[in-house]
Amino acid sequence: MVEPERIAVVGAGPAGAGFALELMKRGFQGELEIYERDPFYRKPCGDVVLRDVLEESPLAPRVLNSIRRFEIRVRGETVFEKEYRDPLWFVIDKPEWVRGMREKAVDLGASMHVKSVFPENLANTHDTVVDARGPFANNGLTKLTISRALVEHPVDPEGVLIDFDPDLMGFLWVFPHERDAANIGLAYKGERSPHLRLERLLEREYGSPKVLRMDTTVITIDQPPRTPRYFHPVYPIGEAQGLVHPLSGEGIRPSHLHGLWFARRLLEEPHPRLAFLRAWDDVNGFVAQMRFQKLLLELVESLPPGGARVEAMRMLSPRLYESFLRDSIRLSDVLSSIAANPRLLGVMAPSLAGLAMRLFAG
């Protein structure tokens, strides 16, 4: 990078705040301005991350729960249950973490403007504009409306439950939130009022617990592009670029790491475009997994509802569900499911033909 430069980052969530802190921590000598519309980061979330976030972040988040026990159901029937010796998932205090990253970046010399802006409007005044508006960026990707409640309800502090409904194309989750609260949410494709469904569920299944917070927002469930979208000098990162795993909804880790890696590349490269493309290479593993998950999602969706989808998901192998928990599903996991349960091939034959053609087409 030819310093000093004037950089703006719009949106300070895990991607934008991570980008800002990493850039400042690594000694950026130019001017960094953060534009964030909300002084308190309060986006509803499951708040679950994998270990890389704890190890790579310039500010380690506070862990509220370490998750070792997993139960996955398909329409109420348990299809996978496992207890790991070491935690696989971590529930973090995401609002506190994001606030901390914003504050530290400012301590190190960045300036913060509490203001909603369009990144394009900063293109004439800044050398580089980083669009980190998350799902609120206008990127044309498919979004899902999703509701989440924090309720006073005792649940296993080291265990989570996920219940898929393939007919509704989505799932319900129950995660712990510290000791005496639960994070319960649901995301179903095509459900326009998930909060009403969630309210009914809390009443029916959990005896109307005290609701500490209930929020509804959107999440991206599309595939990120092979080549990243940008229009110099505006560079979208994180969920603004589509970096969410469409099957699991895991977006904190890829978005945060994308922010960190773009900051590092910017400090190495003379031109932001090259830095941006190199950072995209860095997230290539995530992109490939997200594109594969999107394909699997389409595969399930192409089965007729009302039986076949539920049947197929109940026949998937434990190995595939384990890979799902790590967001690292491979074609071999799908094949292992078929090998373990050849009837799956019959149920999925028409959809698999489509999948094979798509894979061969690249």
Ligand SMILES: Cc1cc2nc3c(=O)[nH]c(=O)nc-3n(C[C@H](O)[C@H](O)[C@H](O)COP(=O)(O)OP(=O)(O)OC[C@H]3O[C@@H](n4cnc5c(N)ncnc54)[C@H](O)[C@@H]3O)c2cc1C
């Ligand atoms: C209900 C729910 C549950 C989820 N659970 C999980 C989970 O358990 N684990 C996981 O890994 N992921 C989860 N995700 C996904 C995860 O929250 C996101 O993918 C991740 O936060 C994306 O980070 P980001 O920084 O790219 O965007 P965001 O976190 O969305 O941050 C965007 C920021 O931009 C700001 N902003 C937006 N527009 C403007 C503007 N015009 N001007 C200024 N500022 C603006 C917003 O206020 C916000 O602070 C969940 C998502 C939802 C909705």
